[in-house]
Amino acid sequence: MSEQFKVLYYVNQFFGQVGGEDKAGMPPEFRLEKIGPAQGFEGLLKGEGTVVGTIICGDNYFNENKSDVLETILNMVKEAAPDVFVAGPAFNAGRYGVACSEISKAVSQMLNIPVVTGMYVENPGLDSCKALAYVVSTSDSAGGMRKALPSMAALACKLAKGIEVGTPEKEGYIARGIRKTLIVEKKGSQRAVEMLLARLKGQPFETEMPMPIFDVVNPAEPIKDLSKATIALCTSGGIVPEGNPDKIQSASAQKWGKYDVSETHGLEAPCYYTTHGGYDPVYANEIPDRVAPLDVLKEFEAEGYIGKVFDWFYTTTGTGTAVSKSIEFGIQIGAELKASGVEGVILTST
Amino acid sequence: MKNLIITNNPAVAEKNNNTVLFVDGSVEETLIMVRDKVHSGYELISHPLAASLRMMFSPFRSVILGKKSNKIDAFSAEIIEDSIIKYKRHMDFRKKDSANCEDYKMIDLILLESAIHEQAVTW
Amino acid sequence: MKLEIGRIYIKDIQLGNETSVKDGVLTVDKDGLISNLKEDERIRDVVIDVAKPGEKVRIIPVKDVIEPRVKVQGGNNGFPGVTSKQAQCGEGRTHVLYGAAVVTVGDIVGFQEGVIDMWGEGAKWTPFSKTYNLTVDIQVAAGLNPHTHEETVRIAGLRVAEFIGLAGENLTPDEVLTFEIGSIFEETAKYPDLPKVVYAEMNITQGLLHDTYIYGVNQSGILPALLHANEELDNAVISGNCVAACDKITTYQHQNNSVIYDLYAQHGKEINFLGVIMVPEHTTLAGKLRASDYTVKLAKMLGADAVVVSEEGYGNPDSDLLMICKKCEKSGIKTVLITDECAGRDGMSQPLADTAVEAVAVVSGGNVSHVVTLPPADKVIGNAAAISVLSGGWEGSLLEDGTLMCELNAVIGATSEIGFHNVTCRLY
Numbered sequence: 001m002s003e004q005f006k007v008l009y010y011v012n013q014f015f016g017q018v019g020g021e022d023k024a025g026m027p028p029e030f031r032l033e034k035i036g037p038a039q040g041f042e043g044l045l046k047g048e049g050t051v052v053g054t055i056i057c058g059d060n061y062f063n064e065n066k067s068d069v070l071e072t073i074l075n076m077v078k079e080a081a082p083d084v085f086v087a088g089p090a091f092n093a094g095r096y097g098v099a100c101s102e103i104s105k106a107v108s109q110m111l112n113i114p115v116v117t118g119m120y121v122e123n124p125g126l127d128s129c130k131a132l133a134y135v136v137s138t139s140d141s142a143g144g145m146r147k148a149l150p151s152m153a154a155l156a157c158k159l160a161k162g163i164e165v166g167t168p169e170k171e172g173y174i175a176r177g178i179r180k181t182l183i184v185e186k187k188g189s190q191r192a193v194e195m196l197l198a199r200l201k202g203q204p205f206e207t208e209m210p211m212p213i214f215d216v217v218n219p220a221e222p223i224k225d226l227s228k229a230t231i232a233l234c235t236s237g238g239i240v241p242e243g244n245p246d247k248i249q250s251a252s253a254q255k256w257g258k259y260d261v262s263e264t265h266g267l268e269a270p271c272y273y274t275t276h277g278g279y280d281p282v283y284a285n286e287i288p289d290r291v292a293p294l295d296v297l298k299e300f301e302a303e304g305y306i307g308k309v310f311d312w313f314y315t316t317t318g319t320g321t322a323v324s325k326s327i328e329f330g331i332q333i334g335a336e337l338k339a340s341g342v343e344g345v346i347l348t349s350t
Numbered sequence: 351m352k353n354l355i356i357t358n359n360p361a362v363a364e365k366n367n368n369t370v371l372f373v374d375g376s377v378e379e380t381l382i383m384v385r386d387k388v389h390s391g392y393e394l395i396s397h398p399l400a401a402s403l404r405m406m407f408s409p410f411r412s413v414i415l416g417k418k419s420n421k422i423d424a425f426s427a428e429i430i431e432d433s434i435i436k437y438k439r440h441m442d443f444r445k446k447d448s449a450n451c452e453d454y455k456m457i458d459l460i461l462l463e464s465a466i467h468e469q470a471v472t473w
Numbered sequence: 474m475k476l477e478i479g480r481i482y483i484k485d486i487q488l489g490n491e492t493s494v495k496d497g498v499l500t501v502d503k504d505g506l507i508s509n510l511k512e513d514e515r516i517r518d519v520v521i522d523v524a525k526p527g528e529k530v531r532i533i534p535v536k537d538v539i540e541p542r543v544k545v546q547g548g549n550n551g552f553p554g555v556t557s558k559q560a561q562c563g564e565g566r567t568h569v570l571y572g573a574a575v576v577t578v579g580d581i582v583g584f585q586e587g588v589i590d591m592w593g594e595g596a597k598w599t600p601f602s603k604t605y606n607l608t609v610d611i612q613v614a615a616g617l618n619p620h621t622h623e624e625t626v627r628i629a630g631l632r633v634a635e636f637i638g639l640a641g642e643n644l645t646p647d648e649v650l651t652f653e654i655g656s657i658f659e660e661t662a663k664y665p666d667l668p669k670v671v672y673a674e675m676n677i678t679q680g681l682l683h684d685t686y687i688y689g690v691n692q693s694g695i696l697p698a699l700l701h702a703n704e705e706l707d708n709a710v711i712s713g714n715c716v717a718a719c720d721k722i723t724t725y726q727h728q729n730n731s732v733i734y735d736l737y738a739q740h741g742k743e744i745n746f747l748g749v750i751m752v753p754e755h756t757t758l759a760g761k762l763r764a765s766d767y768t769v770k771l772a773k774m775l776g777a778d779a780v781v782v783s784e785e786g787y788g789n790p791d792s793d794l795l796m797i798c799k800k801c802e803k804s805g806i807k808t809v810l811i812t813d814e815c816a817g818r819d820g821m822s823q824p825l826a827d828t829a830v831e832a833v834a835v836v837s838g839g840n841v842s843h844v845v846t847l848p849p850a851d852k853v854i855g856n857a858a859a860i861s862v863l864s865g866g867w868e869g870s871l872l873e874d875g876t877l878m879c880e881l882n883a884v885i886g887a888t889s890e891i892g893f894h895n896v897t898c899r900l901y
Contacts, residue, residue, distance in 0.1 A: 165901075167901060175900045176901055177900070178820045178821060178900070179814065179816035179821075179901075180820055180898060180899055181820065181840045181881070181896060181897075181898050182839075182897055183597060183895055184896070185895065186895060187731055187735075187893065187895050188731070188836050188889060188890075188892025188896075188897065189811070189893065190731075190892065191892065191897070192735070192781055192783075192811050192836040192892050193735040193736060193738075193739060193781070195809050195836060196779055196781055196807075196834070197743050197744070199779065199809065200807065208837040208897055208898065209814060211828045211830060212828055213830060395758065395759070396758070397789035399788035400683075400789060401679050401683055401717070401754060401756075401785075401786040401787070401789050402714075402716045402717035402721070402786050403717060403786075403787050404584060404716040404882075405716060405788070406787075414757075425758070429758070436788070436815075436827070439817065440842070443818075449583065449584075450582065450584040453583045453584055456582070457582060457681060460619070460620075460680050460681045461680040461681070461683065464679055464680030464681075465679075465680075465756035465757055468756055469757060
């Protein structure tokens with residue numbers, strides 16, 4: 001190898017050894033040194049590549065100033081002109097994951113530089129970047145660093161040198177969702193018969209076309225007498241009271257909120273607005289009832305069409321929120337509603 | 351009982367004794383009309399898609415609907431929804447193959463006639 | 474039932490004044506063949522040509538591919554019920570001109586496709602780039618209706634295969650394959666512990682250009698039929714399918730059905746191969762429900778433990794495939810499905826429609842929308858204008874220098890759903 005390829009590294013304030021949560025507001029900085037995981041990473045390149053610098057940015061700063069900070073970081077990348085860009089690994093850290101994801105996407109799309117990062121499969125940043133970046137599958141905590149870095153380094157080497165990247169299983173990255181057409185050694189019929197024999201013998205076999213699995217929820221029994229039932233309202237459309245008192249995230253929600261609407265006739269502006277970051281908020285903010293129609297429910301209550309509107313309104317944001325989180329939220333909210341004697345829920349999404 | 355045929359193929363509209371609902375538009379619009387009818391209670395008699403990719407590129411499509419009832423036929427609804435997804439996946443980025451319009455009209459009509467013939471009973 | 478297939482290896486084809494095989498070279502009496510074909514008054518003109526592996530030749534639009542054969546013992550020569558009188562297929566001895574193929578060319582409608590490239594990139598994607606192809610381009614008499622036109626071309630191809638197949642009648646084959654499976658009771662007594670396996674072969678049966686025939690009977694009007702595996706290997710099934718280039722089953726592929734070959738190879742070793750259910754793919758939902766019910770019923774009557782199900786075509790047959798799968802799995806019969814997929818040009822589209830949790834074991838023949846770049850040919854056999862049809866209607870497909878970018882769906886046998894070719898898709 002005549003010349004070493006160049007790697008530029010991205011980490012957050014914590015892995016950049018600046019500090020913890022108290023430093024999460026730091027703006028991006030470019031350092032010539034190899035900091036945090038970047039140090040070990042270079043060693044794993046076995047002399048073929050070198051880390052030319054580390055960008056450090058606070059997680060909160062990134063998430064609160066997305067468009068500006070992306071531009072700043074892209075300029076830093078342009079300046080350093082690396083052959084490969086590496087971010088993280090972010091493990092299961094939500095904000096760090098989203099930052100790695102956004103930066104990976106931008107570097108790949110705007111600068112056409114290959115990107116390697118690492119995440120736990122449930123990291124909320126994963127879905128939006130996995131088609132563009134190679135995301136190495138990591139454990140959910142930083143304890144998995146030693147396992148993650150060699151796979152990331154191996155991928156970086158291949159990408160820098162233009163060597164074809166193998167299957168996700170072989171290389172340790174999370175499938176990017178590309179169905180690649182290949183010519184293989186065995187005919188389809190032979191593969192089918194081998195699969196059949198494995199199935200018949202109870203041996204493991206691998207389908208060539210995994211079917212997407214949809215979570216099917218059985219509908220509840222119909223409500224017998226709507227005029228006596230208590231109905232609750234719940235949305236993933238991000239409608240929150242003014243000031244967003246519980247600081248529900250605008251994307252990749254980590255929590256849900258509930259607000260007393262017993263004395264309210266509707267979700268009216270400006271007392272309510274949406275914090276959802278995944279759709280055009282103009283019409284929602286004009287009349288928040290458009291997203292979660294409390295006004296109509298209250299009218300139904302007045303008419304006696306339904307027994308009562310439940311005193312509490314439940315809300316979160318659905319965009320980028322991990323399925324596992326959503327299940328968790330659903331179980332918690334469902335348990336509360338059930339305990340309060342609510343018989344029906346109107347769920348609205350955006 | 352007579353069938354209801356939804357089609358954007360003028361050759362079908364001209365020729366058929368069945369009740370024809372002519373859609374002056376694309377295959378996609380025809381399929382969407384079929385969907386709307388299914389959601390209003392009609393059952394599907396013929397599958398909304400053809401059996402080959404080449405016929406997927408046809409600018410004409412005819413679909414046979416049967417009885418209308420008060421209840422939506424869930425099986426028909428699933429099939430038409432899936433068919434629209436599949437159709438769009440193939441056609442969204444394509445231009446119409448208009449050079450062979452007459453041939454497509456003819457084959458669509460012939461395949462439709464085969465489908466009508468396939469039904470054991472119509473009353 | 475016992476069938477011997479004697480393979481006579483063909484290493485070249487030449488046009489000449491007699492039809493014979495000498496030292497692996499098949500010589501075809503071109504004029505004799507043409508006048509033979511013209512006995513059918515519906516045929517106006519015939520152009521015979523040869524395409525050999527490695528030559529920069531493109532054949533388009535291909536209608537069917539047929540293997541030339543001769544029946545030397547038992548049954549009737551040709552295709553019983555179609556080109557000859559009814560006889561039982563699957564018994565006795567058949568000689569095959571192995572490595573040769575008859576390729577019929579000719580457009581019945583303007584949008585027909587189906588390309589075979591004999592060299593380079595295109596050759597990788599079709600199994601028929603490896604055979605020595607005798608191409609038969611048929612022009613029919615004016616005024617034929619489309620059904621008669623299709624039938625004329627279909628029968629002509631079969632007659633060519635029969636005509637040149639005769640050259641193998643008195644030769645000693647280079648290799649003899651024996652296919653023998655007795656009655657279900659005999660085989661089950663012989664192999665009481667082996668799992669019983671049935672092959673369900675779905676065939677397009679939906680009307681003009683979309684038909685399949687068993688002993689000359691159009692399958693669209695019959696219930697799923699049980700065949701001994703030997704029958705299909707011995708000319709009982711022919712294709713009338715002209716528009717699903719990448720995943721149709723040509724007559725050649727019926728004669729050499731790779732699923733049957735591979736199940737046969739395991740018979741008496743790992744499995745007890747009970748037979749083939751020929752499943753019609755209907756247009757109506759009622760037909761689909763009936764055919765899938767009936768197929769599963771036959772499998773259950775046979776006591777099958779497992780079924781290999783292969784599809785033909787794309788679109789509405791996907792529904793049949795999954796119906797059969799669901800009903801089999803529900804009855805405790807394990808399934809392996811062979812199909813192809815559309816993942817879009819970039820491979821990024823995921824299957825959203827027509828999916829079933831029961832389909833746990835699926836073999837993919839590849840992405841029908843995968844784009845291949847085919848350099849210009851030195852010689853085009855057939856209709857060069859049909860090349861522009863190949864594109865599937867998107868811009869930039871036919872480049873200025875004659876290079877063609879097309880999807881696999883235009884290439885004969887590329888994504889075979891009977892697993893005849895070695896293409897697949899993997900998730901990356």
